[in-house]
Amino acid sequence: MSELSTKHLLGIKHILKEDIELIFETADKFKEVINRPIKKVPSLRDVTVANLFFENSTRTRISFELAEKRLSADTVNFSASSSSVKKGETLLDTVNNILSMKVDMVVIRHPAPGAPLYLSRHIEANIINAGDGTHEHPTQALLDAFSIREKYGDLEGRKVCIFGDIQHSRVALSNILCLTKLGAQVAVCGPPTLIPKHIDSLGVKVEYDVRKALQWCDVANVLRIQLERQDIKYIPSIREYTNYFGINKAMLDGLDKEVLIMHPGPINRGVELSSDVADSDHSIILNQVENGVAVRMAILYLLASKNKV
Numbered sequence: 001m002s003e004l005s006t007k008h009l010l011g012i013k014h015i016l017k018e019d020i021e022l023i024f025e026t027a028d029k030f031k032e033v034i035n036r037p038i039k040k041v042p043s044l045r046d047v048t049v050a051n052l053f054f055e056n057s058t059r060t061r062i063s064f065e066l067a068e069k070r071l072s073a074d075t076v077n078f079s080a081s082s083s084s085v086k087k088g089e090t091l092l093d094t095v096n097n098i099l100s101m102k103v104d105m106v107v108i109r110h111p112a113p114g115a116p117l118y119l120s121r122h123i124e125a126n127i128i129n130a131g132d133g134t135h136e137h138p139t140q141a142l143l144d145a146f147s148i149r150e151k152y153g154d155l156e157g158r159k160v161c162i163f164g165d166i167q168h169s170r171v172a173l174s175n176i177l178c179l180t181k182l183g184a185q186v187a188v189c190g191p192p193t194l195i196p197k198h199i200d201s202l203g204v205k206v207e208y209d210v211r212k213a214l215q216w217c218d219v220a221n222v223l224r225i226q227l228e229r230q231d232i233k234y235i236p237s238i239r240e241y242t243n244y245f246g247i248n249k250a251m252l253d254g255l256d257k258e259v260l261i262m263h264p265g266p267i268n269r270g271v272e273l274s275s276d277v278a279d280s281d282h283s284i285i286l287n288q289v290e291n292g293v294a295v296r297m298a299i300l301y302l303l304a305s306k307n308k309v
Ligand code: CP
Pocket: 056, 057, 058, 059, 060, 061, 131, 137, 140, 264, 265, 266
């Protein structure tokens, strides 16, 4: 495959295994570029990208901005907290006003699941979902899978367990969809109240015992408890969560194998992951962040290439 099957990146659900492989092959090349003394290529010259963030972000936002700069795109950044959204403007009006300034691509993070899909039905620009509520976070899943592939060569048969708040996590859903498309075996582990009821339909194993889950997996992708998305109490207290589901060095030392530790960030140190694990040689958390730039460069480049044909 030499081009993506889709004009937008709305979710992993909407793309093919071949799309993912093409993104990875392209990201390999961009990773070489960003490790050169001169990190910039002219691939997106004269392309304008709007980064529309209706929800907080550190990694995704900076990563997209850097990816766009490395590709020589022109960028505009929008933050809902300092915009006319506060005065009651609709999402479509906001975006159409920005697009009338001749914007080609839109990167959007929004608290409403489906906001990127909704936009893609109403506007011409390429849409990239940078996280929509509790739904999907496709670029995170792609950089996570890319980082596992970088470590092990491929994902076929690899055992990946996602720990934590699966119920409220867009990273969990996108990871499950991405990893299973690539042939990995996937498990989830967390309190029963934070495991969605429909999880069986996604073809994943469910484990409630952290030690058993760690013994099973090659890779532990650890998520944080999303307190901001919990309208009722799903766990008695953070301390109890840490006691039952937190991962610490003693647990890893007790295994008869090595487990690769991942986390999409932001980490709640001492809650889901102890600092001596987050900062250990087992951890590839900062490699994930580095790979995010190359993977997002690949996505921007491949979507922009589709506009030329
Ligand atoms: N992983 C992730 O989405 O982090 P941010 O919320 O900081 O973008």
